[in-house]
Amino acid sequence: MKISIIVPVYNVEQYLAECLESLVSQDMSDYEIICIEDCSEDNSMSILKEYARKYSNIKIIRHTTNKGLSAARNSGIKAARGEYLQFVDSDDMLVKGACKKLYNNAKKSDADIVYFNMEFLNDTDKFLIRHEESNIDYVGQYTGRQLFCLYEKNNNHKTESVRQFIKREFVINNHLQFHEGIIHEDVLFYFLAAMKANTVIDINTSLYIYRQREDSIMWSQRDKTSGSLKVCIMNMCAYWLNDESFSDDENEIIGKYIKRIYDIYKQYEHYENEINECNMFGNRKEKIIQKIFLGKCDEVIYLSKDIIDKLRYNEKNIIYGAGKMATILYDYLHQNNVKIHNIVVTNKKRNHQTLAGIRVDEINELNENNDAIFIIGTDTKFQSEIEIELRNRGYKNIIKPSICQKRG
Structure with missing residues (x-):
């Protein structure tokens, strides 16, 4: 065919x-x-x-x-x-x-x-x-x-x-x-x-x-434009952050492209404070993205290429969390071809029964060996507390993703 x-x-x-x-x-x-x-x-x-x-x-x-x-x-x-x-x-x-x-x-x-x-x-x-x-x-x-x-x-x-x-x-x-x-x-x-x-x-x-x-x-469906463009921008930024092979010229051009999509997004989203005009370009991609998200865009997940490769070949990857950040994390990992086997939380709420079609379990229900890798999908202010809880339960393979927080 x-x-x-x-x-x-x-x-x-x-x-x-x-x-x-x-x-x-x-x-x-x-x-x-x-x-x-x-x-x-x-x-x-x-x-x-x-x-x-x-x-x-x-x-x-x-x-x-x-x-x-x-x-x-x-x-x-x-x-x-x-x-x-x-x-x-x-x-x-x-x-x-x-x-x-x-x-x-x-x-x-x-x-x-x-x-x-x-x-x-x-x-x-x-x-x-x-x-x-x-x-x-x-x-x-x-x-x-x-x-x-x-x-x-x-x-x-x-x-x-x-x-x-x-x-x-x-x-x-x-x-x-x-x-x-x-x-x-x-x-x-x-x-x-x-x-x-x-x-x-x-x-x-x-x-x-x-x-x-x-x-x-x-x-x-023009009312969906801002939310849809936000998803596109966040996923493009996540991929870009995770790839360290771009040249200086490519980084500058991709930064301009994402900024242009962001400017379209701004037309459909009202802000209390306008974005500060600044130099968007350079080799420090994290800083570029922080500047792009000076408005009310949400956080952007980042994991190094080595960690992504490790997760791709691991047999048991578990996201800890089932809220907004966990959803962003799942989508980011999915775009990077990482398979998630379980999603766990401390206490399951009514609106946290599934995430991306995967059943959410309470940590007490989990019975995994030490080969499982936990990726913490929560706000950064909770990551250390969750890491301590997991280590107290005997889990050693724990990843805390870097997050480019919104600024402004």
Whole structure:
């Protein structure tokens, strides 16, 4: 199987047939179209069934509850069998010949990611707003970091996941997925994928038709923008802090990029005190991030690369805590491919029954040997007290994460 086209579907009966027509008419063979029906309340499912009867390469996955765009894409990734993945939103279209062009270019360079351009369709007036062709050609092969930095220097980021033709093996091996429960999930996925990609290319061609409509998720859920961007910023900072291999130039450029996303976040979040303008850049990433979070953003977790590697290969990792900091810690560890086996607290409360689907136990219920590693997921003011309690219980492997506290 050459390509898996992943199409999340939710309440798009007006546009779905046009989208599917653009996919089934691609001039190549050996590709699948995976449609994830996310509990639509309109006629979308009937349209999918009609097309699936006509085209054997269309497969339908139906969620039993509405989970959102990120979860739908993640379901598609799990089900995909193609060598490469192409995400398509169900109100958009692929240009004819897009799959063949993308696949041939990807195979020629053995690229982890192929970036490309989009056309923009005004849904109201039914005409192309803009045919995107950059006046900058990114000729040749790059690492993901190199091209990310070039994009930033030229103010030319290709953040949308629908314009990233991406190798499935690369996604699986790097545990890449879309952060569920937020909008603007592409911001985080784009950053992490670029940071991890060994070989990427850019083809300066518009191969995707993006429909701009006012009732889209991005428009209808704008109240979620600030919280979603906060999640993206915190996870980008956490990854950046944990990687010590960035050059001075890369650190400066990534700092500028995160600051730019933060400035967008500020537009949707009201502060009692405005952020102090200051020099955001330099080699001290911790100081950069502290300055970024002078406002009301929450804490950022940091663990060294050596500790992360140790946790990845440990058989029993336990988070102590089940509140806000534990949630941030779990998400940070998950993004760094660390598996958590247990979550424990001193006294379990009604609202602390599970965290990220893992049952929360009281420490008294735990019966672990000394090989278990505890990572304390609480505010720093409680860490020493919890460490003493764990040592009194005979546990020796205890980690207290560094936290960049909010300032101001």
